[in-house]
Amino acid sequence: MSRIKQAAHFASFGGACRTAVDMPSRKWGKLTAVQKGGLGSWYFRCDCGNEVLKEGHYVRNRARLFDAGKALTAPSCGCAR
């Protein structure tokens, strides 16, 4: 049983991706990583209440593009299209 790392909060936004797999407790667009779901995949809880399994790097990239104004929608379960 490992605890969710709260420390991940601080380095998250605008910072470099120092630890690629350190996703819990962060928010990516509408998605919050809640649990590792498999090889490179995570369960995310969306703002709308849905839980989805997505690839971590996909969600991170998407969030970064959105922050940079290069994507129209923030990462979500699909409800933000």
Ligand SMILES: [Zn+2]
């Ligand atoms: Zn949603």
